[in-house]
Amino acid sequence: MAELNIVEAVRSAMDEEMERDERVMVLGEDVGKKGGVFGATDGLFAKYGERRVLDTPLTEGMIAGAAMGAAVYGLRPIAEMQFADFVYPAFNQIVSEISRLHYRSNGTFSAPMVIRMPYGGGVHGALYHSQSNEAYFTSTVGLKVVAPGTPADAKGLLKASIRDPDPVLFFEHKKTYRLFKAAVPDGDTVVPIGKADVARTGKHLSIFCYGFMRTCALEAAETLAREDGVEAEVVDLRTLRPLDLDTVLASVEKTGKALVVHEANRFGGFGAEVAATIAEKAFEFLDGPVTRLAGPEVPGVPFHHTLEDWYMVGPARIVHEARKLAAY
Amino acid sequence: MATTPMRLRHTELGLSNEQVLDMYRHMLLARGVDERMWLMQRAGKIAFIISGQGHEGAQVAIAWPMRRGIDWMAPFYRSIASTLTFGMSAEDIVTAHLAKRDDVSSGGRQMPGHYGGAPYNIVSLSSPVGTQVLHAVGIAMGAWVRGDDVVTMTQFGEGTSNQGEVHEAMNFAGVHRLPVIFVCENNGYAISVPLDRQVAGGSVAARAAGYGMPGIVVDGSDVLGCYAAAKEAHERARRGEGPTLIEARVVRLTSHSSDDDQRRYRDPSEVEHLKELDPIPRFANELREAGVLTDEIDEAIRAEIKAAVNEASRNAEARPDPVVDDAHERVYAEPIPGGGTPVPLEPIDGEGAH
Numbered sequence: 001m002a003e004l005n006i007v008e009a010v011r012s013a014m015d016e017e018m019e020r021d022e023r024v025m026v027l028g029e030d031v032g033k034k035g036g037v038f039g040a041t042d043g044l045f046a047k048y049g050e051r052r053v054l055d056t057p058l059t060e061g062m063i064a065g066a067a068m069g070a071a072v073y074g075l076r077p078i079a080e081m082q083f084a085d086f087v088y089p090a091f092n093q094i095v096s097e098i099s100r101l102h103y104r105s106n107g108t109f110s111a112p113m114v115i116r117m118p119y120g121g122g123v124h125g126a127l128y129h130s131q132s133n134e135a136y137f138t139s140t141v142g143l144k145v146v147a148p149g150t151p152a153d154a155k156g157l158l159k160a161s162i163r164d165p166d167p168v169l170f171f172e173h174k175k176t177y178r179l180f181k182a183a184v185p186d187g188d189t190v191v192p193i194g195k196a197d198v199a200r201t202g203k204h205l206s207i208f209c210y211g212f213m214r215t216c217a218l219e220a221a222e223t224l225a226r227e228d229g230v231e232a233e234v235v236d237l238r239t240l241r242p243l244d245l246d247t248v249l250a251s252v253e254k255t256g257k258a259l260v261v262h263e264a265n266r267f268g269g270f271g272a273e274v275a276a277t278i279a280e281k282a283f284e285f286l287d288g289p290v291t292r293l294a295g296p297e298v299p300g301v302p303f304h305h306t307l308e309d310w311y312m313v314g315p316a317r318i319v320h321e322a323r324k325l326a327a328y
Numbered sequence: 329m330a331t332t333p334m335r336l337r338h339t340e341l342g343l344s345n346e347q348v349l350d351m352y353r354h355m356l357l358a359r360g361v362d363e364r365m366w367l368m369q370r371a372g373k374i375a376f377i378i379s380g381q382g383h384e385g386a387q388v389a390i391a392w393p394m395r396r397g398i399d400w401m402a403p404f405y406r407s408i409a410s411t412l413t414f415g416m417s418a419e420d421i422v423t424a425h426l427a428k429r430d431d432v433s434s435g436g437r438q439m440p441g442h443y444g445g446a447p448y449n450i451v452s453l454s455s456p457v458g459t460q461v462l463h464a465v466g467i468a469m470g471a472w473v474r475g476d477d478v479v480t481m482t483q484f485g486e487g488t489s490n491q492g493e494v495h496e497a498m499n500f501a502g503v504h505r506l507p508v509i510f511v512c513e514n515n516g517y518a519i520s521v522p523l524d525r526q527v528a529g530g531s532v533a534a535r536a537a538g539y540g541m542p543g544i545v546v547d548g549s550d551v552l553g554c555y556a557a558a559k560e561a562h563e564r565a566r567r568g569e570g571p572t573l574i575e576a577r578v579v580r581l582t583s584h585s586s587d588d589d590q591r592r593y594r595d596p597s598e599v600e601h602l603k604e605l606d607p608i609p610r611f612a613n614e615l616r617e618a619g620v621l622t623d624e625i626d627e628a629i630r631a632e633i634k635a636a637v638n639e640a641s642r643n644a645e646a647r648p649d650p651v652v653d654d655a656h657e658r659v660y661a662e663p664i665p666g667g668g669t670p671v672p673l674e675p676i677d678g679e680g681a682h
Contacts, residue, residue: 051473062496069466072451097459105444105452106435107658165661242664
């Protein structure tokens with residue numbers, strides 16, 4: 001078991017997949033000699049050459065659209081958006097082309113490809129280097145959306161995504177890249193898409209989260225246990241689409257209370273889907289309002305550290321919301 | 329018979345008499361299918377038709393050097409003649425326009441004119457214009473990464489040449505000298521808006537200079553001129569010398585689509601004289617002057633095309649319609665819970681479950 005941080009885990013997954021399958025290639029801005037602005041592709045250019053680790057012009061639409069073409073041709077491209085915030089020029093290709101290709105061609109074409117999306121705030125990146133824009137993509141049929149929160153999941157889920165026959169958007173929270181190291185299984189360990197992880201068991205309420213919020217929720221759960229005697233179950237969704245409904249509902253049936261947490265703003269966010277599904281399918285088990293904790297309704301994370309701190313969802317807010325819910 | 333300059337022209341390009349007659353046959357087939365589908369649209373059998381009439385010479389000629397089963401194409405919505413040249417059958421085209429279950433492009437899921445065909449290396453097309461140009465470049469990138477001897481061509485109109493994605497595609501192809509042929513079929517109108525309101529400077533080909541590739545203007549009704557440009561572009565691509573932009577100046581003989589009436593925005597005298605620019609009689613005359621085409625041969629080909637179009641439309645019409653039970657299928661290559669699976673609902677008023 002190697003101890004890796006998340007960016008190392010991401011790199012290790014790509015390296016191993018490129019090693020085992022020569023159809024796998026990486027393309028994006030500065031992914032070559034520089035190794036990516038976060039170092040995720042560091043060393044791959046030297047190992048696999050400039051064609052399989054391809055520095056593209058600054059054109060996100062081209063990165064996504066050309067990746068789809070390459071996937072159609074038979075490759076397994078991994079496209080890197082330098083920041084998830086910069087994905088919008090590629091929105092047309094991702095939402096209108098890549099997601100629909102299989103359906104519109106009656107299953108005769110498909111786009112097995114990964115788009116890596118470094119997302120999230122708390123990194124002093126302000127409005128345009130901090131976004132959590134997963135909801136645009138989770139609402140798009142035809143895409144799979146993955147958001148790991150640990151190094152082991154980052155590696156195992158990225159491997160699964162690269163091998164998946166469908167297009168996968170892979171959200172990597174930037175703040176977690178070098179936040180901590182944790183054990184990552186050696187060898188070819190794949191974490192299947194579509195399976196949530198019960199990160200902590202508890203009986204009083206369920207906290208549903210993904211990405212960086214896993215770390216925050218686990219910290220909050222320790223506080224709740226220590227200070228309130230409340231045992232929170234923390235369910236790391238890991239995959240947002242397809243959602244692991246069985247694990248979500250089993251947890252709610254056990255605890256009777258659901259707190260859905262994400263960093264993106266609340267209105268129409270991914271949490272709304274989780275909350276609505278729980279309300280629809282686990283109504284008889286509920287012993288309190290299905291509650292969402294999300295980022296504020298502002299257009300982005302503001303820059304100054306006091307403003308950014310105000311924006312970010314963290315353990316303290318999770319504890320606060322969980323206490324209200326637990327009191328029911 | 330003495331050798332005429334016209335005869336020299338096709339033989340100098342390496343084309344046999346049989347090959348130029350076959351090109352002529354493809355043009356007539358495209359026209360025949362196109363005209364038949366307008367009739368079927370008027371008869372209420374086809375919901376919508378977007379025509380390729382006037383583009384056939386450029387499309388057949390430019391697709392001609394492409395190797396079936398090896399090279400790739402990302403078409404646009406007027407690509408009847410080029411998809412036929414790439415290997416699709418007349419029946420495939422009519423079946424797609426009738427949105428039948430067996431439609432090779434989409435199984436009846438897409439509107440008419442959204443060509444695609446996995447067996448023919450023709451990538452599926454959507455409606456927002458210009459997106460396919462990036463797919464062509466991506467296919468070429470794939471071939472380049474793998475070291476495969478594959479050329480990809482893509483087509484778009486002069487209106488579409490303004491889309492950012494087209495410029496992104498040309499720049500990327502230019503940077504890496506990817507084996508792509510960009511074909512702009514400039515028919516002078518983007519639905520109703522003329523060239524001088526679409527393209528600053530009036531030339532799409534001139535834009536190629538900014539992307540480090542040759543930009544060639546050809547008379548799109550000059551079949552052999554188009555072929556010569558495409559052959560050179562194809563050879564350049566295979567030699568690793570990179571992409572070419574061919575701007576074929578074609579004529580749009582019909583309204584933009586069956587939902588459009590071009591008399592609202594085109595000068596009546598222009599509309600009246602459109603037929604004089606038709607590439608089909610022009611190519612026929614050229615072949616006659618070259619001694620390749622005779623009345624007897626022409627009549628035989630036209631009879632053959634008529635029979636082929638009749639058979640294609642008859643067979644296509646006899647094919648089954650898609651069924652609602654299938655509409656949830658093939659959303660994902662690997663079906664997932666909650667995606668592409670039917671939510672069980674009681675049928676409402678005789679409709680299928682949604």
